[in-house]
Amino acid sequence: MTDDHTQRALAILAAIGTGAVPLDPFTANAHWWWNGGLDLPVAEFAALLADLHGRTEDGIAITPGLTMADGDSVMIEATSAARLTNGRVYANRYIFLFHFTGDAIREVREYSDSAHVNATFDLAGPMGGG
Structure with a gap:
């Protein structure tokens, strides 16, 4: 099951x-939880x-690095790269924790540099929320 979970988690990062x-x-x-102040239903995160x-x-x-799976959880270290339309470069480091119930993902916990996200994307607060 852990190999299936790992593949499902990697597919989400590719998406x-x-x-x-x-x-x-x-x-x-x-839901998708982010250390920058969000805890949203997955549809809202999308x-x-x-x-x-x-x-x-x-x-x-998103480029995955170290991946570890244990039971119903998968942890993936990753980095990101993006060029914004305003010319800025977004490059972050992450830890993603995926928690499963059976074959379905019940929670994603994303840890990243929230100050970099907010500054690069010109967001006022947690992902633009305030």
Whole structure:
């Protein structure tokens, strides 16, 4: 099961680059938590990501690094790269924790440099929320 979980988690990170996170790999009540001050239902996170994607030239490429799986959880270290339409460069480091119920993702916990996200994308508060 852990190999399947790892592949599902990696597929979500690859989808971030397209700006469209598919909702079908998630449980109905799944949420995306970010250390910058967000805890959103996955559909709301997907909408926010689409907005951020629209500010980039070619999306936000996520490159996975170390991956570890244990039981119903997968941890992935990753880096990102994106050029924004305003000329800025977004490059961050992450730890993503994916928690599963059966084959479905119930929660993603994303740890990154929130100050870099807010400054690069000109966001007023947590992901533009205030």
